[in-house]
Amino acid sequence: DAEITQSPRHKITETGRQVTLACHQTWNHNNMFWYRQDLGHGLRLIHYSYGVQDTNKGEVSDGYSVSRSNTEDLPLTLESAASSQTSVYFCASSEGLAVPGELFFGEGSRLTVL
């Protein structure tokens, strides 16, 4: 069965360190998204991609970067982790070129920045 997997599922890091969260999907979807989920804020869009070599900033992109070198993967990098980036991160994908459809979510990555 097609799926979307995130790793690591849990990570503790220190302020200032670089962290990369992996996201891999086997749906062959063009569209991939990264969200963070925080109490009181719901899901907020960090970055998204509509295809290989395409990346776009979401509403809370500061301090994060992504790259899309193939269809399957969209790693999220925190250049210099800050305590404000402690959160649960969800990767998602969807098919459709012009109008993204239903989102399929990964299990989430819980990041703690000390």
Place this chain on the structure above:
Amino acid sequence: AQSVSQHNHHVILSEAASLELGCNYSYGGTVNLFWYVQYPGQHLQLLLKYFSGDPLVKGIKGFEAEFIKSKFSFNLRKPSVQWSDTAEYFCAVNGRDSGTYKYIFGTGTRLKVLA
């Protein structure tokens, strides 16, 4: 810019009670509307969606939602809730914004159903 408002942050109901969760969005163009559910400890999954056609859409587990264009609303309903419906519910809008389509979520509503 698009925005989604969910007015109820926490809802507590007894089993068999009826449920209605409000969702309003701010956007002037054509939108696609979704409700997602997140059961405790799990990832989000689609409950139902509206793209076009009949404004009353039915989803999984007895949920339905009505799109009222004039009110920019897409409220979620269920006639009789069960304990297993305890979860967080998110309304989402997908529409064109500054040339690209973006998926915007509301802040979520935590539903607790008492057995």
